[in-house]
Amino acid sequence: MTGRDGTTAGDGLTRKLGLLDCVLLSVGGMVGSAIFVFPGSTGRLAGPASTLAWVVAGLLMMVIALCYTELALAFPKAGGPAVFPAETFGRNRTVRLFASYLEGICYCVGMVFSITISALAIAQYLGIAYPRTQGYVVPIALVAIALSFLVNLVGVTNTSRTNLVLSAVLLTILLVFVAGAFTRLEPTNYDPFFTSGPAKFFAAVQLALTGYGAWTAIPSVVEEVKQPAKTVPRAILVSLLVTLVLYTGVVVALHGVVAPSAFVAANPVTTVPLGVAAAELGFPILQQYLLPLAAIVAIFTTMLVGTMSASRVVFALGRNGTLPSPFAAVHSRFQVPWVGLMAVSLVAAALTTFPNYFYELLVIASVVGTGLPYALNIVSFVGLRYYRTDVTPPFRAPGGYALAAVALVALSVSMVGLGSTEVVWSVGSLVLMCGYFVVRYLKRPDVFRGHDAATAWE
Numbered sequence: 101m102t103g104r105d106g107t108t109a110g111d112g113l114t115r116k117l118g119l120l121d122c123v124l125l126s127v128g129g130m131v132g133s134a135i136f137v138f139p140g141s142t143g144r145l146a147g148p149a150s151t152l153a154w155v156v157a158g159l160l161m162m163v164i165a166l167c168y169t170e171l172a173l174a175f176p177k178a179g180g181p182a183v184f185p186a187e188t189f190g191r192n193r194t195v196r197l198f199a200s201y202l203e204g205i206c207y208c209v210g211m212v213f214s215i216t217i218s219a220l221a222i223a224q225y226l227g228i229a230y231p232r233t234q235g236y237v238v239p240i241a242l243v244a245i246a247l248s249f250l251v252n253l254v255g256v257t258n259t260s261r262t263n264l265v266l267s268a269v270l271l272t273i274l275l276v277f278v279a280g281a282f283t284r285l286e287p288t289n290y291d292p293f294f295t296s297g298p299a300k301f302f303a304a305v306q307l308a309l310t311g312y313g314a315w316t317a318i319p320s321v322v323e324e325v326k327q328p329a330k331t332v333p334r335a336i337l338v339s340l341l342v343t344l345v346l347y348t349g350v351v352v353a354l355h356g357v358v359a360p361s362a363f364v365a366a367n368p369v370t371t372v373p374l375g376v377a378a379a380e381l382g383f384p385i386l387q388q389y390l391l392p393l394a395a396i397v398a399i400f401t402t403m404l405v406g407t408m409s410a411s412r413v414v415f416a417l418g419r420n421g422t423l424p425s426p427f428a429a430v431h432s433r434f435q436v437p438w439v440g441l442m443a444v445s446l447v448a449a450a451l452t453t454f455p456n457y458f459y460e461l462l463v464i465a466s467v468v469g470t471g472l473p474y475a476l477n478i479v480s481f482v483g484l485r486y487y488r489t490d491v492t493p494p495f496r497a498p499g500g501y502a503l504a505a506v507a508l509v510a511l512s513v514s515m516v517g518l519g520s521t522e523v524v525w526s527v528g529s530l531v532l533m534c535g536y537f538v539v540r541y542l543k544r545p546d547v548f549r550g551h552d553a554a555t556a557w558e
Contacts, residue, residue, distance in 0.1 A: 126339035129314025132402025140373035143363035146304040147295030157308035158344035166497035167481035172319035174493035179416025180319035188483030201422035210469020211410035216451040225395040249445040273394035281353030320409035329494040414440035421547035471515035
């Protein structure tokens with residue numbers, strides 16, 4: 101294994117990703133199912149104020165990203181989100197590994213559910229362009245997951261190249277949509293601006309926050325990034341800024357052409373909001389062909405990046421023993437964690453057989469799979485500053501503990517707002533995940549006791 105800026109990482113992984121690769125992976129992962137599906141749900145929760153919710157979510161994500169950037173460069177290992185708690189959560193090895201496991205599994209839950217939601221959304225948007233496919237939602241979703249798995253299997257470089265081409269097509273079509281919508285905005289659609297209370301507004305913020313989550317693919321693949329000390333901070337900041345501007349433009353355009361009364365349960369705007377907006381604009385080509393194409397392309401890029409990053413987190417958990425060691429296997433030819441890729445894809449495929457639980461899956465992905473992992477790693481950031489004085493990362497987030505406090509408070513309020521809509525599903529998911537850890541601990545106590553590299557500073 102070479103130094104942090106070398107070309108060889110370790111365990112079969114190699115450094116192949118440059119700045120443009122990372123930016124496009126991040127943007128391609130974020131601009132996917134989120135912007136084509138979630139604005140309908142945020143509009144249902146907060147009305148026109150959901151436009152502000154997307155901006156607040158983007159700014160909050162930048163604060164969280166500063167914490168992650170410092171952590172990623174302090175511990176530049178594959179599956180970073182699961183690595184950080186194992187290195188920083190105090191002096192007790194069992195506590196650190198439990199935090200690492202919970203972080204990693206919750207992160208994977210978020211990504212796997214996002215892949216599932218994305219695959220189902222591809223089938224829905226395909227049904228707009230080709231109505232004959234409307235009765236084949238689950239088979240189409242399974243094909244999409246299989247394609248995502250195969251593209252990821254042939255290597256990170258090929259995944260990046262595929263993402264580059266698809267992202268170019270996507271951004272072009274979205275810009276056409278925004279430009280067309282801005283010529284026909286109806287100001288009265290924003291009056292009144294706030295149609296619900298603070299609880300639902302922050303629930304919308306938490307849901308929108310999920311749409312910005314794919315930038316964590318960069319810390320997840322940091323072991324495969326060239327010159328990470330320079331590349332990682334720039335790639336995260338640039339990709340978040342680009343996505344924030346694009347999301348804001350799209351959501352403002354959506355509410356400018358679709359009346360607030362349309363954002364109700366069982367209305368198509370809650371599942372295919374941009375398709376409904378295109379119909380309101382009276383652009384048949386945009387509605388019938390271009391937007392469904394853009395949606396399918398965008399959603400597939402989200403699947404690519406989600407599959408890639410989740411597999412690296414599974415790989416990290418296999419490395420530290422909280423999951424069985426086969427999960428840390430790397431394919432000798434393609435140099436990817438193939439067992440993790442297969443596990444993520446199979447679970448996502450199984451979940452697609454429950455399309456009627458779309459909103460419940462969305463809440464779990466947002467609260468358990470996004471909010472909780474962010475909260476754990478904000479605490480990891482505090483642990484890095486407090487416990488790991490032996491580590492000096494090349495990037496230091498401004499604000500220190502105050503930055504972490506702001507991020508944690510805002511994130512907690514948002515999580516409570518959305519989690520309260522599906523308490524049983526959220527709590528039930530956590531109980532199942534913690535139950536597995538207890539079983540693993542009882543079967544392999546040697547893994548969770550003793551000493552490791554992270555206790556050398558004690």
